[in-house]
Amino acid sequence: MRAEASRYFTVEQLEELAVAKYIEAALTPEGNEREELLLEAKRFASRAKMKSWLMGEMGIAPPRRDYH
DSSP states (O other): OHHHHTSOOOHHHHHHHHHHHHHHHHTSOSSHHHHHHHHHHHHHHHHHHHHHHHHHHTTOOOOOOOOO
16 A cells, blocks of 8 residues: 555546455455455545545546446
8 A cells, every 4th residue: 555655546546446445345354454454445435535526626527437
């Protein structure tokens, strides 16, 4: 995580990292490692939400992906 902390991520990248951490946590047995993965997932999701909100406040619409 140290190398990632200094990078700038897009909203999409932050969302993808959050999903990946949630999936990894779901596949990890209960315990400290799982709790840490869940915390990381929540941090990435929170950053994505905040960055999306800030971009909206600045009038910059983040690109939307069509999932269907």
